[in-house]
Amino acid sequence: MQTIKKSLFLQVIIALIFGCVVGFFFPQYTKDFQVLGDAFVKLVKMLIAPLVFCVVVLGIYGAGDLKKAGKVGLKTILYFEVMTTVALLLGVVVAYIFKPGAGMHIDVHSLDAASLSKYNENVHSVTNFSDFFLNLIPQTAVGAFTGAEVLQVVLFAIIFGIALSYLPNDVKDPVASAIDKVSQVIFKMMGLIVKLAPIGVFGAVAFTVGKYGLSSLMNLGYLVVLYYACVIFFVVVILGGILRLFGFNIFKLIRYLKEEILVVCGTASSDSVLPQVMNKLTQLGIKNTTVSLVVPSGYSFNLDGFSIYLTLAVVFIAQATGTALSLHDLMMILIITLFTSKGAHGIPASAIVVLAATLNSFPAIPAVGLVLILSIDWIIGIIRAVSNLIGNCVAAVVIGAWEKDLDFERAHQVLNHPELAKAAETDFVDDAMVLPFPVAKDLN
Template structure:
């Protein structure tokens, strides 16, 4: 956490040496990973365990952090109806953003038409590729999706590490503690203390982020390389354009309407976004994003509820990918879809996009689930995409992460659960003067130790 010294109307901030800043280290790790994978592909591909190990360490922490954040947040809310309002507003915003994301992918692929002229015969496609992912896709019905939220046991939710079952248990326990009187207060205090320990432990794990980003990027470039893009480069470009337009136009407008800057928000979460870029997964960024939302002035009971929900209900990157990939398969296989068929496909994707967790490859699994129940498009068409999916996974995860951060701030503002003054200051909209560590300020010295920022707060003489 960063502490500051106030001098007059300026905020004095102690500044780390650039090489000790986490996002700089992660950026260096990404660059080294690309170079290693490109020049020594076999060695780069062998570094996959570094990225996988880092993601597993983070996923190990997600379930207890989400549980503690939501429980301590909800128990701090005196009006239980506020939780219901937050849930309703969140779901309404999530579905609106999902619809816009689906349309963004549809418009982009219809205008650029990356699959036109490929003339792929369906009979020549390898069915084993789709079969390998069909089991992962599982049942896609609404009833199955709802029942999947209910864990087999209390501790089973934590063992599986899925966000939605943990979210359900957290809400139930939080309401139970709110009605338990003095006994509940003891447990609530213990949960808050445990949450502090978890975030301290998470901070230690995050020191390995540069190594994890290095290993994951070296594997991606070493295993797939630039050559694997080949003739499908236009599809990748189309997808990145669609994601960029969605972020700039849709999320930028949402942020502007609610009085905060999209660009400054992206800059504020730069460490988390670089980790998402390196690992192709938004899950490693969840604990850090929860902590930063609280630093932005968002009340834990609201932002701590909205952000974990967004990881299952607001995966806009996957939504863009679903429409774009489906229409690409139709174009490549010379299959003409009527507007009625496209509308039915969009309706189906509103459900299947919600089943895609924020992990690497989940968007591809959601695509298989969509095509498996659509008679108009061949599920074997996913064989065209499997070789480049890793290059699209980064954009899916980044788009979803940015969307969830913006949505969490927006819902907090709608619920009057965000201090706008703190939000403006943290996003850098007020004057901020950075001074090196050790600078004297009216007789006080700004300094820091290895774990946290330490400063003296006082007015200028």
């Protein structure tokens, strides 16, 4: 009992099992349980903007060398774009090899478009660089924190951090110290919220099982199975191969992140573990300046699992509705999705919304075909969020190694013996909080 009380991992496992049991045997009582999962994710999202601001500003301030920080940023964006392109291509290739929608012969006139109305309200079509670039800039400084775009917060924090670094020491040191103190409060708040993770997981799982049945967690058709297999291939072979080049094992990294992955499985949202992941990557031996730049920006720029699903789902809808696609059409889809995939984070029901934006930008495929995949979005969203999380963690390791900001010896020790890292690692359920960066007075 004491072990369960101390272990978030075991608590979430129990919540998952309990949620399945309650949802299966008492489905009539679970229709309102989704509020528990949604509330937990909203509580975490409430703190993401100020948290990202603090860690990015302190990361730039602590780096000292702005040229170095800029070089890390450019390499990060380059890596993200390469991996996004690979993921998008993989989705297209898998869809064409296995043809999940072939033979369905769906009559688009028989589909009820009314169920898409709530998603179309959030559609923002981004089909060129100008739209994407302008969307990075908030209307106001306050708007960066009140909106749902984490990249707007990152942009504001980068400009703030650079400006702060140019100021004299008697000005910038007190400001950095104040931001550091605020960040400590935010991390303490996050520590309190994370204790609620098992409740959020229970509510989300109980609702889903009650609504769709227990089979919804195991078998929702060929498309689901194909997508899961595709994502597993991407994580194990592609991401695993990249890690292997730097001497690391993908399975050991997954084991190290097992608690965070389990929370993501329950909530179908990687937002719910952003602070814990950043802390764990720092404890792994990656410099906090690199973690603070790579991970928050990766939540919008590096959505590997989402990118795979985007092209796979588009081609699936085309096949299901009998829409023929030429090589030119495929190239256009890839170009469009390179932009629309960047707008996924922070949008409610992001996959459906961004898919709608993609199809609106490519009218040859009937957008009403999205109705076909509405019922499986949650189960798809589980591994989609997990793969996004793992992809960003791999990115942090790769950029850290690339920039020599990674302590290889410590990383191998932690991954080979994760229990040894517990003494130094913040569990976010302990009373003592350890920030993923040094306090302001130690930064210079």
